[in-house]
Amino acid sequence: MKQRIPNIRSFTLEELQVKLAEFGEPKFRAKQIYEWLWKRGAGSFDEMTNVGKGLREKLAEHFTIGKAEIEAGQRSGDGTIKYMFRLAGGQLVEGVLIPTPKRMTACVSSQAGCSLSCKFCATGFLDLKHNLHHYEIYDQVYMLNQRAMEEFGKPLSNIVYMGMGEPLLNYRNVMGSIDMVTSEAGMGMSPKRITVSTAGVAKMIKKLADDGARFEFALSLHAGNDDKRSQVMPINDSNSLEALKDALIYFYEKTHTRITLEYCIFKDVNDSIEDAKELVAFSRIVPSKINVIEYNPVPESGFQNTTNRRMDAFIQYLEQAGVIVNVRRSRGKDVDGGCGQLALKNWDETPSSIGTS
Ligand code: SF4
Numbered sequence: 001m002k003q004r005i006p007n008i009r010s011f012t013l014e015e016l017q018v019k020l021a022e023f024g025e026p027k028f029r030a031k032q033i034y035e036w037l038w039k040r041g042a043g044s045f046d047e048m049t050n051v052g053k054g055l056r057e058k059l060a061e062h063f064t065i066g067k068a069e070i071e072a073g074q075r076s077g078d079g080t081i082k083y084m085f086r087l088a089g090g091q092l093v094e095g096v097l098i099p100t101p102k103r104m105t106a107c108v109s110s111q112a113g114c115s116l117s118c119k120f121c122a123t124g125f126l127d128l129k130h131n132l133h134h135y136e137i138y139d140q141v142y143m144l145n146q147r148a149m150e151e152f153g154k155p156l157s158n159i160v161y162m163g164m165g166e167p168l169l170n171y172r173n174v175m176g177s178i179d180m181v182t183s184e185a186g187m188g189m190s191p192k193r194i195t196v197s198t199a200g201v202a203k204m205i206k207k208l209a210d211d212g213a214r215f216e217f218a219l220s221l222h223a224g225n226d227d228k229r230s231q232v233m234p235i236n237d238s239n240s241l242e243a244l245k246d247a248l249i250y251f252y253e254k255t256h257t258r259i260t261l262e263y264c265i266f267k268d269v270n271d272s273i274e275d276a277k278e279l280v281a282f283s284r285i286v287p288s289k290i291n292v293i294e295y296n297p298v299p300e301s302g303f304q305n306t307t308n309r310r311m312d313a314f315i316q317y318l319e320q321a322g323v324i325v326n327v328r329r330s331r332g333k334d335v336d337g338g339c340g341q342l343a344l345k346n347w348d349e350t351p352s353s354i355g356t357s
Contacts, residue, residue: 111165224278
């Protein structure tokens with residue numbers, strides 16, 4: 001059977017040092033190569049110009065550089081750009097670059113597809129195909145940062161793990177990617193610029209707390225009572241609001257980090273004043289802020305965006321109750337790049353596709 005050539009990007013620095021020691025190379029050589037891979041985003045060994053030709057050839061014999069590539073991009077009328085990434089293994093995922101006057105945000109995927117089947121979400125209608133490796137998540141961040149520089153002349157200010165997939169069900173790789181993004185050997189970004197968002201896996205929220213998460217944390221709530229939440233998010237059957245409350249209290253006691261509650265608002269489902277009351281009650285359990293998100297309808301779901309009048313009344317109730325509330329207007333929805341819309345759709349026929357070279 002043909003032996004698979006290992007991907008050099010799957011090694012930690014320490015592992016790379018061991019591999020290079022087998023070639024009789026000193027430790028500093030491993031560090032040089034590591035920087036080429038992560039800081040400088042090298043896609044071939046030939047780019048590593050401060051590494052001797054002999055060693056570069058040896059590396060190319062023994063390892064691949066499995067790096068993701070941008071396959072295509074689509075620009076929304078509001079400036080948001082959705083990208084399709086082809087991973088080293090051939091799987092496709094989407095990531096989104098969202099420029100606003102104050103921020104340059106990258107939204108990245110942690111899984112190809114998703115197993116949680118949230119009823120409002122286009123990704124939830126795809127099967128889970130692949131848990132992304134830490135370097136495949138890192139690649140999205142790295143390339144979106146490059147695109148931010150090229151397209152808008154500024155680097156990323158924020159990264160949100162809100163693309164395809166449930167981050168806490170690919171825990172080790174998500175944490176590994178955050179380590180890379182925040183480390184000096186990688187992009188050196190502050191963890192406070194990173195938000196990990198979950199559909200609500202109570203056990204893993206506690207694990208995050210035990211592991212001393214230093215980044216921002218968001219829970220997609222979308223309903224403040226179990227019956228409604230289970231209708232919208234089947235994961236609620238096994239991770240009830242009571243279990244989530246318990247996990248959030250645990251998380252807050254350990255990290256002292258204020259939690260963000262994401263609340264996508266659907267017409268005649270979770271947009272009444274009664275729903276707002278339940279949301280406020282849930283939000284009081286730990287220090288939190290609430291993001292109310294305008295919904296981007298996806299045809300499979302049957303859910304609709306609420307009316308402006310109902311949304312305004314909902315928000316007014318939250319504000320009068322004294323909770324911190326932000327309203328997130330939908331962005332990138334004309335290219336299916338908004339919240340809940342990522343499903344690898346409409347890449348062929350969309351006239352707004354942009355070049356990627
Ligand atoms: S909202 Fe997130 S967790 Fe739910 S199906 Fe979509 S990608 Fe998966």
